[in-house]
Amino acid sequence: MLLYYTIAPRLGTILLSDFKVLHSTVRDQAVEKLKAAISSGYLRPGQRLIERDLCEMCGVSRTSMREALRILEGEKLIVNVPHKGPSVAVPSPEEAKQIYEVRIELEALLGRYAAANATKAQVVALHSSVDLFDIAARADDLGEMVRQADIFYSILFEMSGNTIVVDLLQKLRARINTLRATSMSQRGRGSHSTKEMRAIANAVKKGDPELAAKALAEHVRQATAAALSKLGPDSAVETARSNKTPAPGLQLAPSSKRDRPLPAGHPEEH
Numbered sequence: 001m002l003l004y005y006t007i008a009p010r011l012g013t014i015l016l017s018d019f020k021v022l023h024s025t026v027r028d029q030a031v032e033k034l035k036a037a038i039s040s041g042y043l044r045p046g047q048r049l050i051e052r053d054l055c056e057m058c059g060v061s062r063t064s065m066r067e068a069l070r071i072l073e074g075e076k077l078i079v080n081v082p083h084k085g086p087s088v089a090v091p092s093p094e095e096a097k098q099i100y101e102v103r104i105e106l107e108a109l110l111g112r113y114a115a116a117n118a119t120k121a122q123v124v125a126l127h128s129s130v131d132l133f134d135i136a137a138r139a140d141d142l143g144e145m146v147r148q149a150d151i152f153y154s155i156l157f158e159m160s161g162n163t164i165v166v167d168l169l170q171k172l173r174a175r176i177n178t179l180r181a182t183s184m185s186q187r188g189r190g191s192h193s194t195k196e197m198r199a200i201a202n203a204v205k206k207g208d209p210e211l212a213a214k215a216l217a218e219h220v221r222q223a224t225a226a227a228l229s230k231l232g233p234d235s236a237v238e239t240a241r242s243n244k245t246p247a248p249g250l251q252l253a254p255s256s257k258r259d260r261p262l263p264a265g266h267p268e269e270h
Helices: 026-040 051-058 062-074 092-115 120-138 142-160 163-171 173-184 189-206 209-231
Strands: 004-008 012-017 077-079 084-087
Touching: 012 189, 026 062, 026 173, 051 062, 062 077, 062 189, 092 120, 092 163, 092 173, 092 209, 120 142, 120 189, 142 163, 142 173, 142 189, 163 173, 173 189, 173 209, 189 209
Parallel strands: none
Antiparallel strands: 004 012, 077 084
């Protein structure tokens, strides 16, 4: 016997089954894995994306991968140029500037709330994340630097307790991480980022909202300058060379034969 819920005569009858939450699809997993690859810098701005390689990397069919790429194109992380195919979006200097202008205001608020609400345990975790970022910076490991910076901000998000500010920054997270990878690829930027992140952590430890806001604003200003220098017309973002080894953690377990990479010559290949 079907259960139903009548909302209003004008809207008619809606089956409760219509509200059932479905399990994450292979396409959704592929979207998240590709976002992680772009955010970490494994897939660099401007890099051409070959469907066959992506299918092999993620262990999904061409159909699932094409759907994932369409979603990322809608989120402006990927561009699809006629006759050339998809590639990782290269933020224009103007777009990057606008993202940073929004980010600087939001992160100043984030710093104020974090300094006012941080617990001792969170302060310790924040300083530890700076230490791990420093190790990655000294090793010139761009992917790990981006990952540790993301963890640093995740701790600040938790500290702040301001769900509105966090939600707005989360919506920009993938695009911010793309720019972060761009700015951190500038020679010497890693050591400067360490000092700026340390200043933020110290301000939070002191419980000084205004000092934390200023430290975060300064960090964003310096990141802006570094990113724009890489995105300028005389300093185009380098296209990453093709990688034959899948990025760590990007492999998806195929849930069925249909979600396995398609063999050459398969009708779905075309």
